[in-house]
Amino acid sequence: MSEVWAAWILEWLLAAQFVLRDGLHALGLTPLVAGQPGWPFAERLSAEMMWIDPGHARRVAITGICVVVAVFFFVIAIAVALWCRRVRSTLIAGLMGVAFIAVLAAPWPASHLLWVPAVPTSLHRSDSGFQPAGIMRGQALFQQNCAQCHGADARGQGPLASTLGRWPPDLTGGLLWKRLEGELFWRVRHGMRDERLGRETMPGASQTQLSDADIWQMLDYLQARASGQSLRDLGAWERPVRMPSFALRCRYGAQRRSDGLKGQRVLLVLPSRTPLSAPPEDPRMVSVTVRASVDVVDFECLADDAQLLPALALLLGEREQDARGFQLLADRDGWLRARSAPGRSAWSEDDFVCRTGVQRADKPVADANAQGLDALLRRMDDNPVKPVRAGFPH
Ligand code: HEC
Known part of the structure; x- marks a missing residue:
């Protein structure tokens, strides 16, 4: 089948x-x-x-x-x-x-x-919206509440890890996608037990002051962190990652949110080390300039969210200062598909780092004559991603 x-x-x-x-x-x-x-x-x-x-x-x-x-x-x-x-x-x-x-x-x-x-929250969907402020808050909460076991980098090497009956798993691999997000939520909220030995293996966050919203934000952080690690280790986003949802204002039209750009390709231009000039307008996509400390003129759309750069740095697996100068491309469904490293003058096939899409039978493989950005955009359109969690389309 x-x-x-x-x-x-x-x-x-x-x-x-x-x-x-x-x-x-x-x-x-x-x-x-x-x-x-x-x-x-x-x-x-x-x-x-x-x-x-x-x-x-x-x-x-x-x-x-x-x-x-x-x-x-x-x-x-x-x-x-x-x-x-x-x-x-x-x-x-x-x-x-x-x-x-x-x-x-x-x-x-x-x-x-x-x-x-199953658990009562098995089918729950996160309502955090994958927003930069939530992702960064999730990181801070994780450092305070979870890093002692899971490690500051979430790879399972926290100072308490060796004292536990069970070693905490590496949360930066594929584990998160093997679970339904509602089941991860339940486990973080209520902890985990080894039924055979009849004892707790992880304490529940409900014993602390953490709210439901805090838990969803920590899961947003973990997903961003795992995506960044995948890009570092494998040179690819093995699992599709959403463009975070942020506020922006555009030269044409009223103030709005990035979710309103669904249906269009989006180019995210991260601030560079040198003073930024917005890229020339391109009819193939909407370009969003992420605001740096310096003023940007001539932008098509501008994202003013101070947490967007650190959140995107997490997704790229880079430190914040090293993420400057990157560009990211999102497809029409809002999935991040390609990234271009600082200092590169043109896009290439190697930048297409999220390829998990299924080649549509009715579409030919990307036109052999198309090059650079054109070829990339065509592959992106012809291979829409099909995110899967715990085996279910998500
Ligand atoms: C006392 C140490 C400890 C603390 C504190 C802790 N964990 Fe864990 N965590 C573990 C261990 C051990 C496991 C593996 C448990 C098992 O498989 O039975 C685990 C498993 C997990 C898993 C994987 C669940 C799965 O479905 O397999 C996630 C996600 C997780 N922890 C997130 C968190 C978050 C978020 C926090 C902070 C709110 C946290 N943990 C705090 C020790 C800890």
Whole structure:
């Protein structure tokens, strides 16, 4: 089964779980947990196995269709029985029979592959907005509350690490993307236990003064930090990273936020060491100049957020002073895709550091004649990214 199919099935399964969660809450059957409807079951659907085992994904998809067919015929049979009193009972029995056969015919997948343990916040989505101030505040909170075990750089080498029963994991690798963000939230909030040994392996942040918003901000920081480390170690953003959301003002139009630029490509120009002149306007993208201490004239859009440069430095895996002079390109969906190092006069293929997109079958590979920035933009457009967390499209 192709990846496109697996992604499609998983998108539907995730949507079905959201509908169930929100429906139960709307009926008043489940409470809000940390501001969002809680997941009331001890398990949720697992997605990872469906990527690994196409046969399992196929069984899940066919079973899903059989269940929908069974429910459909069952409901029709009940409706006919209730409202059409003169209808022959053989019709009702026939409809019920089809529903029954659909259930029997379904190739039910093994339940231990289908379900994984869940927590009330499993399906929660961060509401922090990935804003520069939140990312930087998350960094400060992490240094105060977590670095003693996880290390100031989040790689698991804190001063207390060797005294713990379990070594803290490196949070700058792929671990964060192997988890649903709501489950990370729960673990940071309530801590973690080793059920076999019956003891706590990590204390929960709820024992401290940390609020829910603080936890989401720390997770934003960790994601930015992990992205920067990936760029340093592998020369690529292995997992797609969003352009942070910040306020900006543009020469044309009113003051607005960067989220309003969705649908357009965005060039982020970080302040350079030498006095900055904004890049010439380019119809292919909106250029946003990140304000330095010096005044910038002639900008198309200007971001005044003092935390944007340090937040982007984290994403680049650079110290703040070394991030000066970089340029970043975001695609039309708001994902950061390319970065150009200071002092480079033209863009090249090597700058395309987020390539995890799936090549669309209907689009040819980038035009061989296109070069530099043109080629890069075309590849960006032809390969939209498909972020995945814990196996689910995100
Ligand atoms: C007393 C030491 C200690 C402190 C303090 C601590 N952690 Fe941990 N953390 C650990 C250990 C040990 C693990 C691994 C636990 C396990 O796998 O059972 C862990 C695991 C994690 C994980 C991985 C969870 C997963 O799904 O595998 C995250 C994320 C995390 N910690 C974040 C934080 C944050 C954020 C803070 C600060 C609010 C923090 N930790 C404070 C020791 C600590």
